[in-house]
Amino acid sequence: MPLELDKIRSQFPALKRDAIFFDNPGGTQIAKPSIDRITRYLIESNANHEGVFATSIESDAVLDEAHRAMADFYNASSPSEIVFGNNMTTLTLHISRSISREWKAGDEIVVTRLDHDANVTPWVLAAQDKGVKVNWVDFDVEEGTLKLDDLQKALERKPKLVAVGYASNSLGTINPVRKITQMSHEAGALVYIDAVQYAPHAPIDVQSIGCDYLVSSAYKYWATQSTSVQPLL
Numbered sequence: 001m002p003l004e005l006d007k008i009r010s011q012f013p014a015l016k017r018d019a020i021f022f023d024n025p026g027g028t029q030i031a032k033p034s035i036d037r038i039t040r041y042l043i044e045s046n047a048n049h050e051g052v053f054a055t056s057i058e059s060d061a062v063l064d065e066a067h068r069a070m071a072d073f074y075n076a077s078s079p080s081e082i083v084f085g086n087n088m089t090t091l092t093l094h095i096s097r098s099i100s101r102e103w104k105a106g107d108e109i110v111v112t113r114l115d116h117d118a119n120v121t122p123w124v125l126a127a128q129d130k131g132v133k134v135n136w137v138d139f140d141v142e143e144g145t146l147k148l149d150d151l152q153k154a155l156e157r158k159p160k161l162v163a164v165g166y167a168s169n170s171l172g173t174i175n176p177v178r179k180i181t182q183m184s185h186e187a188g189a190l191v192y193i194d195a196v197q198y199a200p201h202a203p204i205d206v207q208s209i210g211c212d213y214l215v216s217s218a219y220k221y222w223a224t225q226s227t228s229v230q231p232l233l
């Protein structure tokens, strides 16, 4: 069935400007029904969570619904795997602090030169604090693809974690994240995928990828919040 483009476009008020700026991440354009739902929430039931009063109970219900919707969006095996945060960068800073608590001096991790800084600096900072070595996977400049041979070499050193992007913000390269996850798991590493640039463009199936974490900026429910899928290990 052909897409009804006029109908779809009419759902995005930001497209009514004379000059349109197509941003991604936290600045991804929001559809009118989502804007309306956020506004309705703020007017009708905005409250702290887990209270015993009506608006708090209603807020919990909205949050549960959001968890279920995002689990469906990512094909997560349970809504409890979904975490909401301020944006991908902040989530990654938080999660890197949690994960690195298990690291010891002399451990190693892997980041790539094709990744956005948001999926590099939080890991490098955590590594510095723990005396952990950072191994960099380079990319082929002609092809714009990650050098999987470099990754394989880094994996022989049994790193604790591989942080990799799904789609590159600078080149548009789509990385073979399923294969990278398999390779990394065989070496015993956790896999943390930055799907910020991929999520607005194509379906994501975290169970098929098999990753441990997948993070993206949200555009579906909350204008300025991001989500991560965190399978229970």
Ligand SMILES: Cc1ncc(COP(=O)(O)O)c(C=O)c1O
Pocket: 024, 025, 026, 027, 087, 088, 089, 090, 116, 118, 119, 165, 167, 168, 169, 194, 196, 197, 216, 217, 218, 226
């Ligand atoms: C590939 C990629 N990852 C992460 C980010 C950061 O996303 P956020 O705005 O949700 O922190 C960006 C922002 O441009 C990006 O392009």
